[in-house]
Amino acid sequence: MELIREDYLKLIRPYYDVDLIKVITGARRSGKSVLMETIKDEILSRGGKGSHIISINFEDLDYSFITDANELHAEIKSHIVDDDKYYIFLDEIQHIENFEKLLASLRSKFNCSIFVTGSDSTMLSGELATLLTGRTVEFEIFPFSFKESVDFLALNKIECEPNEFIKDYIKWGGFPLRFSFKEENSIKRFLDNLYSNIINRDIIKKSSKIDRQAFKDISLYIMSNAGKEFSAENIARYYSQKNKKSVSARTIYNYLEKLQKAYLLHSCKKYNIVGKTALDTSDKFYATDTGLRTLNTNTINYEDTFFLENIIYNELLIQGFTVFTGKTYKGEIDFVAVKENKKCFIQVAYLLATEETIKREFGAYDKITDASPKYVLSLDRIDLSHDGIEHLNIVDFLLHKVSLHLS
Incomplete structure (x- = not known):
């Protein structure tokens, strides 16, 4: 049986219907996808319509045909048939090129609540930060x-x-x-x-x-x-001596950042x-x-x-x-x-x-x-x-x- 991760849900629940993009981050296999499924179940139990939940996992081969923001936009738009609120769940969104522009577009065009997961902290920097300043809220999930x-x-x-x-x-x-x-x-x-x-x-x-x-x-x-x-x-010196292969401190810092x-x-x-x-x-x-x-x-x-x-x-x-x-x-x-x-x-x-x-x-x-x-x-x-x-x-x-x- 799956564990209901109540400590995280208590933090996220107040945002279910708020016009902020819910960004769920954390290491791979830490439980982000299962948490998303729990959120979907809660929305349904509160009266949400199954037809108004759009869910895509980009590590699922069923969606391998979607490679960029335009294709994903077209896929999501095909499921939106009225003006009622839709709940959009996009799992491991970092796989989609220009996903930042897609999220900005969805927010501006549709009555929707957006949840995304990702395993890369740079998701919340760069263009996403520029396009969606003040429009995201992050929740980091641990194992x-x-x-x-x-x-x-x-x-x-x-x-x-x-x-x-x-x-x-x-x-x-x-x-x-x-x-x-x-x-x-x-x-x-x-x-x-x-x-x-x-x-x-x-x-x-x-x-x-x-x-x-x-x-x-x-x-x-x-x-x-x-x-x-x-x-x-010290790490560079230890590795170089042990492996007879030179590596610099700058390289160590680069690895640390990654x-x-x-x-x-x-x-x-x-x-x-x-x-x-x-x-x-x-x-x-x-x-x-x-x-x-x-x-x-x-x-x-x-x-x-x-x-x-x-x-x-x-x-x-x-x-x-x-x-x-x-x-x-x-x-x-x-x-x-x-x-x-x-x-x-x-x-x-x-x-x-x-x-x-x-x-x-x-x-x-x-x-x-x-x-x-x-x-x-x-x-x-x-x-x-x-x-x-x-x-x-x-x-x-x-x-x-x-x-x-x-x-």
């Missing part, structure tokens, strides 16, 4: 969160104990189709094929000069080191805690899904906090926070989570198993005078809160049993 994964397994009557499942989620992430496989080899093969497909269709196809193997090797290295300090120079455009990575900018200002620099990047982070990792060290950081970072984005890395004079706070001009600070740890670990994680706040709430998140079940710093269990946080307070 299943931890809570959605637990709910999906329960819905399909698959046994899942959250405190045990967290290790599986750390390793294999939440791409919906990966739950179709039980064996780890099958899951890894699926993720590897998915990653290759994204590279071939969304990156290499558009940049034929890219060395396919070099891009895959370097991008997987970047992905497997997500959350760590990023240095293009990974972000394909929604495989997100950048985390710095926040100057002392000056209370966001800095226009990024020195950390996090993978959209930890399953992709695992592809280039032979073994998983569950005490590697970077995996948990990655999951917390994505969860914060899903919950609507703007997330930064906190910089102090002499150190760093894992995250500064901001929403509606309020914030809190977050440290992430695997287990607070020793006094040294407790002192390190809680001690990160010693020099911070900002009164905003301070949290340490770990997998421990014992509440170790002290000195005004609140300790939360990661599983409880991911299941929304506890929440963050901001000030």
Whole structure:
């Protein structure tokens, strides 16, 4: 059974009949098409007419005859026979040349509500931005969160104990189709094929000069080191030495940009805690899904906090926070989570198993005078809160049993 992704639907529902183009973005196979089907079902349940829903998926061979905006315009126009409202769903619209002009034309000529999906962040830039300034609203869809994964397994009557499942989620992430496989080899093969497909269709196809193997090797290295300090120079040096093949830091930055455009990575900018200002620099990047982070990792060290950081970072984005890395004079706070001009600070740890670990994680706040709430998140079940710093269990946080307070 398919999961109803209520958290996203709550955000999109207010726009069902609003004259804005609803742009649903995210990595391939993150669930955009299924979400579109759910939206169609809801519109029908509210009294919408099936004959007034026009739906085209550009990865469906039935529509391979449509290659440009003029052909698509003619196809859509042939289904519009009256002045009542039509709901138009266009899946993976980036495949259509000059789709921006088509969307502008549909908005101006017909009584319609338009929903589009895409796997390329540049959809919302360039000509689309020029033609439709102020007429689009974007919703980025992630693979299943931890809570959605637990709910999906329960819905399909698959046994899942959250405190045990967290290790599986750390390793294999939440791409919906990966739950179709039980064996780890099958899951890894699926993720590897998915990653290759994204590279071939969304990156290499558009940049034929890219060395396919070099891009895959370097991008997987970047992905497997997500959350760590990023240095293009160090990555270029490492790759060149390992493969006896020179690559420049500029090429690394080029690859990094393409990974972000394909929604495989997100950048985390710095926040100057002392000056209370966001800095226009990024020195950390996090993978959209930890399953992709695992592809280039032979073994998983569950005490590697970077995996948990990655999951917390994505969860914060899903919950609507703007997330930064906190910089102090002499150190760093894992995250500064901001929403509606309020914030809190977050440290992430695997287990607070020793006094040294407790002192390190809680001690990160010693020099911070900002009164905003301070949290340490770990997998421990014992509440170790002290000195005004609140300790939360990661599983409880991911299941929304506890929440963050901001000030």
